[in-house]
Amino acid sequence: MIAWTGEDGAAGFDALHEGFKSEHPDVDTVINDNPGGAGTGLATALDTRMFNEDPPSTWGFFPGPDLTDYAEAGLLGDITEDVWEQANLVEPVPEYIRELCQFEEIGYVAVPIEFNRLNNLFVNVPVVEAAGVDPASVSSPRALLEVMEQIEGETDAVGMAQSTQAPWTVLQLWEAIHLGEHGFDTYTSFLEGSVADQESEIKDSLSVIADYSEYFNEDSGSVNFTEATSQFIAGDAAFLHQGDWSVGNFNRADDFAYDDDWLAVPFPGSGDVFMGQNSAFMYPTPNPTPEATKQFLRYAGSVDAQLRFNSLKGGIPCRNDAPMDDEEWTFNEHQQAQYEDFLNAENLIGTIAHNNVVVPQIASNVSDVFSNFKGSWDVDAAYDGLVDAFDV
């Protein structure tokens, strides 16, 4: 089961599937597409099947604490020996991603397939040049406020193209701000539930994003993230905070070239961290095709599979030994720069907005908090909501 049914996602998965079939022509495969709702269609269909103890052979989605409910119910199987050891995945896959793919009481239950950076600040080059600002020199999320003010004063563009229609875009921006403003340790302790201990820091980063809202496009509440991205491409905004999946939109736009028209810098203050969204293929149990599934998972972890999938989908491989200069599966300059940052990052981490770091109930509660916050920008209420969100 997959939700990668559109454009880059579909192209990446098709290439991966083709690679598997060429290595294992004897294995029959059935692809069950579940498009829509940023994966909610897949999650709903999957929950129903898991309830009936009728899981698919595998599915592609978010590993980590998002899988906790399945793991606790005994619905995930151990592939430590048959997949991770046989395919020699332990060494090339970084520790953070390995942790997402295993549970202490089971072992490895998933194989990672992609990592999309989230602490990006995409920059519209002509706009910032017209305003005379250097985005790479912005030292913190708060300092970006002054830059956005300067941009709005010097050009017709707004500071940041943003969608506030759904809470996840606001939540992921706040997570980047919290990380950039208060550092990796504060951010990770927040993810572990230390909310009251960092009241002033959380309120501070909430107030920063509330101030950012003054520099969003006027219709931020009425447009989705793709439409906000279009405004950035059109030069109506200087900055865009999004995951690497937005690069696909940049590439499809006319006359919007990397370096000349857009570039990416790490979100201010978070250059030493690679905050990303990880997707993986899981191994459920009882598995309808245990041997074929393990064959697929061994392949999914291979260099060939990671190159095929990520070169087309826009993310980066989850291994530290993937050649970026492969002749067949090429990576654009942005991907190459991101992969370099990935290899050199002091820390890797995920986000609540993309279900990699907390259990589903907390993720849902935090999402509720930001669905309130994005309409009111009430810092105190949002802080109180976050305190309660972790109380499950």
Next chain:
Amino acid sequence: MSSSTQLDPRRYAALARDGLRSVTRNEFVRSLPFLVVPAILVGVFVYGSIVWNFLLSLTDFRGFGDPDYSSLDFEMYATMLSDATFVAATRNTILLMLGFTFLCLVIGLLLAILVDRDVTFEGSVRTIYLLPMSISFVVTSIFWAWMYNPSNGVINLSLRAVGLGAVAVDWIGNPRTQLLAIVVALVWQFSGLTMIIFLAGLRKIPRDQYEAARIDGAGIRVRYLKVIIPQLKTSLFSAIVILVLFSLKAFDFIFVLFGVSPGPGADILPVMMYREAFSANNWAYGSAIAVVLLVATIVSLVPYLYYQYQQDIL
């Protein structure tokens, strides 16, 4: 027992045969083979599911695995009372139901009267008004989002063009106007259906009554208010039931626009139910919300059922 009271065995057998024959000739018994199968299917898959859902709501089941039915309580229902999200979703659900139903009835009735007055191109007008019904919520939610766009949406552009720029707000971005924006879009989609229901009612009223009222000197307003509309009770109740049920289907519209967490300005109970069940895997709480929705639906149907009972058509 005396021998005089004992039945003759032949007479006893004849009586038994007659009894059996009368049973087999009974309409109810004869219809049983046709009723039993659907009754079992509906019983298991509808009423059985409702009972099971209610039982789930009495557990504290979350995640996967098996629910624990050994200790049942009303904890989930107690939680609702102190849950601000539930209170907001309930308030929005009720406001949506009332606002949507009322506006659809008023606009639908006005349209029906208009179409009923032998306007030119009546068939085309009827089709135009009914057409939005045939469009999926997914499509309408997207193009209403475009129309509501505060910068370049047709609604705000129109308001600004006629000097009403002060009320050209961010309709679906501002929590204070989100619900109104949703209601207006839904009314646009469903007032055509309401028109058809009222039109059917109007067409059943004999034309003589219009004529008689006119000859008696009643103006058009009085004719409709005093003579025609009072005869549309059945249409009115039918329309209310359909509209109330459709108002609960606003899920699609809101889900497409805002996803699983619309926020306090647009959250409604069906969306909250889905969120609790399929995003948070909090099945017991999701089931409890489903029970509340079911009760709300039944309660909203009671006046209609009572009316039908009074009219002896239930």
